[in-house]
Amino acid sequence: METPLIEMRDVSVVRDGTRILDRISLAIPRMRHTAVLGPNGAGKSSLLKVLMRHFYPSVDSGGQQGTVRILGESAWEVARLRRRMGVVSAQLDLEFSEGRAGRMTVLEAVASGYTATQLKEFGPRLTAAMQREIDRAVELVGMTHLRDRQLATLSTGERRRTLIARAIVHQPDIFVLDEPTVGLDMAAQATFLEILDSLSRHPSITLVLVTHHLEEIPPGIEHVILLDRGKVAFDGAKQEGLTEGRMSELYQTPVRLTRLPSGWYEAGTSSVRTLPSA
Numbered sequence: 001m002e003t004p005l006i007e008m009r010d011v012s013v014v015r016d017g018t019r020i021l022d023r024i025s026l027a028i029p030r031m032r033h034t035a036v037l038g039p040n041g042a043g044k045s046s047l048l049k050v051l052m053r054h055f056y057p058s059v060d061s062g063g064q065q066g067t068v069r070i071l072g073e074s075a076w077e078v079a080r081l082r083r084r085m086g087v088v089s090a091q092l093d094l095e096f097s098e099g100r101a102g103r104m105t106v107l108e109a110v111a112s113g114y115t116a117t118q119l120k121e122f123g124p125r126l127t128a129a130m131q132r133e134i135d136r137a138v139e140l141v142g143m144t145h146l147r148d149r150q151l152a153t154l155s156t157g158e159r160r161r162t163l164i165a166r167a168i169v170h171q172p173d174i175f176v177l178d179e180p181t182v183g184l185d186m187a188a189q190a191t192f193l194e195i196l197d198s199l200s201r202h203p204s205i206t207l208v209l210v211t212h213h214l215e216e217i218p219p220g221i222e223h224v225i226l227l228d229r230g231k232v233a234f235d236g237a238k239q240e241g242l243t244e245g246r247m248s249e250l251y252q253t254p255v256r257l258t259r260l261p262s263g264w265y266e267a268g269t270s271s272v273r274t275l276p277s278a
């Protein structure tokens with residue numbers, strides 16, 4: 001069997017005495033695009049932090065420590081690992097909206113994807129091939145007309161598109177998106193979803209999407225992992241995982257769910273909030 005892209009075995013993370021992740025085991029094969037869902041506090045961001053080596057598995061009382069393997073390797077040097085990944089999150093957006101990183105132009109920021117840093121000093125010189133990839137990525141996200149603008153002067157939607165280009169310019173194995181549409185208006189969200197949809201057809205980048213919005217899961221993502229209070233509640237095919245019953249149980253509220261012929265979902269809760277009359 002082919003080595004999974006991502007494999008976690010018995011991974012627990014304990015912080016300040018709280019068990020944030022509780023013996024998580026999962027495997028994501030290459031090109032099995034995966035959505036990670038779960039209510040607030042379920043551990044989704046923590047799971048991504050384990051992937052990106054911001055968090056390390058805790059040692060349990062029996063002295064056992066879970067393992068995280070990426071592309072079959074567990075002993076990654078952090079910088080080398082991050083170069084194999086692309087990341088987009090509202091947090092990253094914030095980091096690129098001010099200070100030194102915010103003063104980078106769109107082109108410089110996208111180039112920084114090659115080093116997985118937030119520095120415009122590129123180190124090894126950009127080759128002509130890299131330059132072409134940068135132009136292509138900027139074009140893909142529709143930012144060519146703003147290529148020389150500093151990131152701090154862009155709107156949230158423009159900056160998020162730039163960060164997608166930065167995340168994919170170096171053709172990473174894994175593209176991690178942590179609640180990527182936070183702060184985007186409806187038009188920017190629609191543009192973002194189109195880009196995400198087309199990326200789900202890219203021949204070599206595996207998407208790992210964390211979201212609260214079932215309407216944002218492109219048809220190309222066919223696998224879901226449901227997290228509930230630090231544990232895996234479901235890990236399998238999307239159509240089996242995304243049911244009204246499972247979603248209602250996970251979110252502890254009645255969830256309505258429709259799978260559209262296009263493969264996208266429509267979702268809502270049936271609870272009606274009534275405001276007290278004046």
Ligand SMILES: Nc1ncnc2c1ncn2[C@@H]1O[C@H](COP(=O)(O)OP(=O)(O)OP(=O)(O)O)[C@@H](O)[C@H]1O
Nearest residue numbers: 015016018020038039040041042043044045046047
């Ligand atoms: N560094 C930390 N120290 C202590 N507790 C933490 C830390 N990071 C996360 N937690 C706790 O771990 C739990 C899971 O947090 P996490 O951010 O992973 O959840 P999430 O599923 O991403 O939630 P949300 O949907 O609200 O973003 C939360 O209860 C959170 O308070």
